[in-house]
Amino acid sequence: MSSAISREDVAHLASLARISLSEDELDRLGAELPAILDHVAAVQEAASADVPAMSHPVPIDNVFRDDVVRPGLTPDEALAGAPASEEQRFLVPQILGED
């Protein structure tokens, strides 16, 4: 697989990642990423199809705790770092469209 990645690709990825990159940043990443991708693409030849994937160093199944009420943050503590809050809630910009 070719690891070619264009400036347009970077712009698309940035929009997926919710980062409004500047024109300069798009230029720079567009220039840097191909070299990095060429290097990491070596993984494609390193392992044969029958090798299982490993997502985690420790084989663990779901870990549950007992379903009992335990102390948590107070509303004031939870909101202490909020950019804006109102009536014990996070105040955020408009999420849905007008219509």
Place this chain on the structure above:
Amino acid sequence: MSDPVRLKAAEIAEALGDGSLTSVDVTQAHLDRIADVDDRLGAFLHVDPEGALATAADVDARRAAGETLPTLAGVPVAVKDLINTVGQPTTAGSRILEGWVPPYDATVVTRLRAAGLPILGKTNLDEFAMGSSNEHSAYKPARNPWDTERIPGGSSGGSAAAVAGYEAPLALGTDTGGSIRQPGAMTGIVGVKPTYGGVSRYGVIAMASSLDQVGPMARSVLDAALLHEVLAGHDPRDSTSLDAPVPSVVDAARRGDVTGLRVGVVKELGGEGFQPGVQQRFDETVELLAQAGAEVVEVSCPSFEHGIAAYYLVMPSEVSSNLARFDAMRYGLRVTPDGPPASAEQVMAASRDAGFGDEVKRRIILGTYALSSGYYDAYYGSAQKVRTLVARDFAAAFEQVDVLVSPTTPTTAWRLGEKSDDPLAMYLEDVATIPANLAGVPGLSLPVGLASDTGLPVGVQVLAPALADDRLYNVGAALERLVDAPVLADIDAGAAR
């Protein structure tokens, strides 16, 4: 009594125990040292004299009242600013968390407080622990006490500089691909990445969750073991925390006997690409182990050569997911773009552009690419397979030997700015440390002297099977006695005996 800042943690603990020093004296001496030298080292992002002295006074009062205290009670410690501390800002070295004060402590911080260690402050790091030089801190670079024109390593560069520069006897670091061991090697101190799951990650800002581990940094193997014992053990608040007994690391650090121990030299981690002065010190260290009665053999781990490639796919993928939480809604920087009222999504994108630095953006974009439809199998999927191969190499090696050794890093500390324009060159510095993170095994780096070609510290890495962290400390303690590694005389003054 010599200057308290020159004492090792175990020596301070002993002096506190016999009453020849108080914790307030020791803590104040370190705070004075920070005030004197940190403008040259840049090791701290925040210093907390009041909090540290209050803990010290409390410990002194309890000791005076005859209370039996934990071994390290009253010994000051510095905490990497990736780790949540109530009452002190936690920035992750990023503008996006500038001034943020966490509403809860990390479990490791809870354990430090319970054990009575005064917390001096929060140490500098590459932003969100992404980097090998500390130059990616959004605030300032930390500097190497041996030569302040050089990097202290990263990402736990501030913790390394603080311990090496006598600002703190102990520090916490985090290690995702070498971020404790590599700065340990660069600054001539001991740094340990415990077994994955051996130390709780609760309250530690996540970079790559399947790789991150918290660990100790110190000026001796025993000091690191004493701190390791405070930190380690099962935490129900971290679902990846291992419910297993903590290896007896302190006993091992007091033992230091390699007679009959089988030591494997990793063939792939040395030779070409390694600085001659580093290789020379490493070879001498291996010879010392053999003379001390260890059985030394060469071991091949062929998949390690693909470790960097796999790591620089797995890690950014997890980064792109983990850092999605910095969305300008609940905490952290919020930037509202000019113009008509902005949507939440527009605020998010503007805040993340303003709040994240270049390396963080680079990794988020790389990870987003590796996980995107059409590329997932070729990149992320293949990297996960390589991870299996690396784990298999370790398993096969540990059937032949008890521990593996290699140079911790290919080079000694480089000059600030030397690799800044070439991210790939910086990534390649992690070649020897990454395999342990991919497989989840523990690793220790300790200083073995100065490179003859650069006059800067060289680190040797010891690797052991998962949950055999005690072997690291046993070998480390033995090497510490066998190797005559010089200590730093003072900042920029080079080495003195």
